[in-house]
Every structure is written in C-alpha cells, then in structure tokens.
Amino acid sequence: MKTQKIYDENYQWIVMGRDPDKPEKIIDTNQYIIRDGKKTMLLDPGGIEIFSSVLAATLSETNIENITDLFASHQDPDIISSLGLWNEIIPDINLYGPSIWEGFIRHFSSGDVNYIGIPDAGSSMVLETVELQFIPAHYLHASGNFHVYDATAKILMSGDVGAALESPGAPIFVDDFNEHKEKMRMFHRRWMPSNDAKIDWIRRVRDLDINMMCPQHGRIFKGDDVKRFLDWFEALDVGVAIHG
Amino acid sequence: MVSEEMDEGAKQFLAVASVQAELFAVTHISKRISLSAKNAKAIAARAGSQALGFHPITDFIDDVATNITLLVEEINVDALRLSSFAIANRNRMKTIGRVKDAQETLGLRADDCGLTNKIKELESTKEKFLIEYGRKSSDVLEALTEIRTQLQAAEMICTTSRTEATRAGDFQSNLEVVAEEVSQAVMQIKDVLQTSKLHLSQLTVRRR
Ligand SMILES: [Fe+2]
Ligand SMILES: [Fe+2]
Numbered sequence: 001m002k003t004q005k006i007y008d009e010n011y012q013w014i015v016m017g018r019d020p021d022k023p024e025k026i027i028d029t030n031q032y033i034i035r036d037g038k039k040t041m042l043l044d045p046g047g048i049e050i051f052s053s054v055l056a057a058t059l060s061e062t063n064i065e066n067i068t069d070l071f072a073s074h075q076d077p078d079i080i081s082s083l084g085l086w087n088e089i090i091p092d093i094n095l096y097g098p099s100i101w102e103g104f105i106r107h108f109s110s111g112d113v114n115y116i117g118i119p120d121a122g123s124s125m126v127l128e129t130v131e132l133q134f135i136p137a138h139y140l141h142a143s144g145n146f147h148v149y150d151a152t153a154k155i156l157m158s159g160d161v162g163a164a165l166e167s168p169g170a171p172i173f174v175d176d177f178n179e180h181k182e183k184m185r186m187f188h189r190r191w192m193p194s195n196d197a198k199i200d201w202i203r204r205v206r207d208l209d210i211n212m213m214c215p216q217h218g219r220i221f222k223g224d225d226v227k228r229f230l231d232w233f234e235a236l237d238v239g240v241a242i243h244g
Numbered sequence: 245m246v247s248e249e250m251d252e253g254a255k256q257f258l259a260v261a262s263v264q265a266e267l268f269a270v271t272h273i274s275k276r277i278s279l280s281a282k283n284a285k286a287i288a289a290r291a292g293s294q295a296l297g298f299h300p301i302t303d304f305i306d307d308v309a310t311n312i313t314l315l316v317e318e319i320n321v322d323a324l325r326l327s328s329f330a331i332a333n334r335n336r337m338k339t340i341g342r343v344k345d346a347q348e349t350l351g352l353r354a355d356d357c358g359l360t361n362k363i364k365e366l367e368s369t370k371e372k373f374l375i376e377y378g379r380k381s382s383d384v385l386e387a388l389t390e391i392r393t394q395l396q397a398a399e400m401i402c403t404t405s406r407t408e409a410t411r412a413g414d415f416q417s418n419l420e421v422v423a424e425e426v427s428q429a430v431m432q433i434k435d436v437l438q439t440s441k442l443h444l445s446q447l448t449v450r451r452r
Binding site: 051052053055056059060062063064065084085088089110 | 335336350
C-alpha cells in the first residue's frame with residue numbers, strides 16, 4: 001500500500017491507498033492517518049480485506065501503542081468493517097462515529113468497542129495538540145455522516161464526497177479537474193441522495209478555509225480545485241435513481 | 245497457514261453446532277417417551293387391578309423423560325456458551341493470521357513498532373482461551389454421561405414393564421407396544437448421544 005505525507009509540520013497527515021494487494025472486486029479506498037505525538041487517529045480505516053495492508057502502512061509511520069483513535073464518517077463496510085480487527089489488537093481504542101449509527105457499526109466488532117458518538121450537530125476533539133472538527137455531512141451519502149476538518153492544516157477529509165472511481169495506480173492528487181470530473185459524475189449522481197443536503201453542505205464548507213479536500217475514494221483536491229469541485233457539485237443534479 | 249487455522253476454528257464451531265442440533269433431537273425424543281408413559285398410564289387405569297404393577301413404572305418412565313429434558317436444557321446453556329467461545333476463537337485466529345500478514349510486510353520494523361509483541365500477546369490469549377474451551381467441553385461431555393445414566397434406568401424399567409404387561413390380561417399387547425416405544429426412543433437417544441460425544445471428543449483431541 002502506498003503512503004504519502006500530505007501535511008508535515010508539528011503533526012502529520014498521511015494518506016494510504018492504491019493497495020496493489022487488494023482483491024480486485026472490492027472498491028479502492030483512501031485511508032488517512034493523523035499522527036500527533038503519541039497519538040494517532042485513522043480516518044475511515046477501511047474494510048476487513050485491506051486490514052493487513054492498512055495496519056502495516058500505519059505501523060511504518062507509528063508504533064502500535066500510539067494508535068489510539070479511529071474515525072468512521074459513516075457505517076459503510078468499505079469505511080469501517082475492519083473495526084473488529086482493530087478492536088481485537090487494540091482493546092482500548094476509541095472510535096468516533098455518528099451517534100445514530102452506533103448500534104449498527106458495533107455489529108462490525110464483538111460489540112464492546114469504546115464508541116464515542118458524534119451528535120447530529122457535530123463536535124470536536126483534540127488528538128494530542130491538533131483540534132479536529134467533525135462537520136455534519138448528513139445524507140452525503142449516509143443519513144448520519146461526518147467529515148473531519150483540521151483548521152490548522154486546512155484539510156477537509158470529505159468521506160464519500162469528492163469520490164472518483166479510478167483505475168488502479170491513479171495519481172494521489174487531481175491534476176486536471178476537467179478530466180477528473182467525469183470520473184466523479186456517476187458516483188455523485190447515484191450515491192448522493194439529496195440536492196438539499198448537498199446545497200446545505202456546500203454553503204457551510206465554503207465558509208471553511210481549505211487547502212486540501214481529501215475524499216475516501218479517488219484523488220485529493222488541492223487549492224483552486226477545491227473551489228472547482230464545490231461549483232461542479234453545486235450544479236450537479238443528484239439522487240437520480242428516483243427518476244426511474 | 246492462515247486457512248489451516250481458520251479451518252480449525254470453523255470445525256470447532258461446526259462441532260458445537262452439531263451437538264446443539266442433536267440435543268434438540270433428544271428433547272423431541274424425550275417428549276415422545278413422556279407421551280408414551282402417559283399413554284401407558286391411561287391403559288393401565290382401564291386395565292384396573294390387572295395392571296396395578298404398572299402405575300409406579302409409568303410414573304418412573306415419566307420422571308426419566310422429565311429428567312432427560314431438564315438435563316438437555318442444562319447442557320444447551322453450556323453448549324451455547326461453547327458456541328460463542330468457538331466463534332470468538334475463530335475470529336481471534338483470523339485476526340492473528342491478518343496481523344501476521346502485516347508483520348511479514350513490515351519485516352524488521354515489526355519488532356520496533358511493537359507488532360511482534362502484540363502477536364505474542366494475542367497467541368497467549370488464544371492459548372488460555374483454548375484451555376478454558378477444553379474445560380467447558382469436558383463439562384458438556386460429563387453432562388452427556390449423566391443422561392446416559394438416566395437412559396440405563398429407563399432401559400431397566402422397560403424390561404420390568406414387559407414382565408408386568410404379561411399380567412395385564414386383555415391389555416397385555418397395548419402395554420407391550422408402549423414398552424416397545426419407550427425402549428426404541430431410549431435407543432435413539434443413545435445413538436444421538438454417541439454422535440454428540442464423538443463431536444466433542446474430536447474437539448478435545450484437536451486442542452492438544
Ligand atoms: Fe459510503
Ligand atoms: Fe466509500
């Protein structure tokens with residue numbers, strides 16, 4: 001699995017993905033690590049099948065006793081079905097996830113993980129030094145859904161928003177937005193259910209200072225591409241399956 | 245390597261599930277015994293003084309059936325515990341397999357980052373768990389033996405009831421049928437128990 005530092009100051013953001021060992025039929029995912037002193041949080045740690053690769057990639061950056069927290073943007077298996085494995089090797093690990101999904105996500109473990117529910121309105125936490133905000137992104141696409149915003153690094157981890165279905169080995173960053181948007185169109189039109197939710201999210205996200213928007217599939221948006229994405233998404237009609 | 249370990253876990257789980265299924269069959273049979281006993285009681289009542297010797301026998305058969313049902317209920321509680329043990333064990337084996345894959349990828353780094361020690365920890369938990377598992381399955385084995393004692397009593401009473409039936413005059417053949425039903429049911433339970441014991445003893449052997 002490829003790892004790359006995307007922010008490297010007093011603490012680090014690292015992206016892991018493009019796993020060559022991943023079984024072919026499962027969707028490719030990006031996992032993010034925030035390493036902050038003796039604490040490390042994994043954002044959307046992924047499914048069971050890629051656990052070994054994610055664990056190895058994480059441990060190439062930090063020690064096992066420093067893996068302290070997990071974050072799940074929503075309840076999908078590609079997000080958090082590895083929970084039982086993490087919980088087994090690190091029994092006191094914390095999982096931050098949407099409150100409304102707690103009883104569901106616990107099915108991915110033996111049930112006794114330390115689950116810290118994020119209320120619908122959102123919340124925040126301090127890892128060791130960095131403050132992370134859990135920004136509501138409900139119905140994008142799950143009914144309880146959060147993104148992670150780091151105001152210091154100016155990074156927004158945007159879960160399935162901004163996702164693209166890419167060929168294996170695609171670059172980490174968007175290099176040509178016009179070309180890239182075609183890889184996102186179907187995903188957003190079909191998986192995102194609500195234009196109202198989309199507009200509300202865009203309005204709130206436009207108020208944030210963002211250098212990088214990091215989705216769970218596909219490529220990272222940098223600088224002006226973040227704004228380009230928001231404009232493109234705003235104009236896109238979503239929830240299309242309802243039209244038949 | 246991983247798949248071998250997974251197999252072991254899956255076999256444990258399957259064995260316990262088979263025992264549970266067989267015990268379920270035992271409760272059915274013991275209900276049938278109880279019904280036969282009640283039937284015999286009714287026949288004996290109609291036979292009046294001719295079948296006086298039959299009353300305590302039917303009561304006894306009914307008691308045996310009740311005892312077996314109670315024992316099976318007890319064993320089921322243990323078997324349920326055993327089956328969640330088996331599932332947890334299978335999960336742990338899978339986890340260890342996956343963590344070992346990461347260890348292989350990490351090479352020497354696995355020692356420095358604490359993963360090698362973590363694997364040792366997981367393996368020792370697995371060992372402790374297997375000892376506990378073995379203990380629990382011997383408990384179930386013991387309880388199965390207890391049922392066998394009950395069955396021996398039932399067999400003896402079947403012989404006695406055949407003798408008593410001969411004194412029941414017109415009702416002799418009716419009572420003989422009942423005695424036969426009970427003795428067949430007892431045989432069936434014996435068969436089922438034999439299979440259950442086999443399942444469990446395989447587990448105990450595999451543990452070593
Ligand atoms: Fe999703
Ligand atoms: Fe996803």
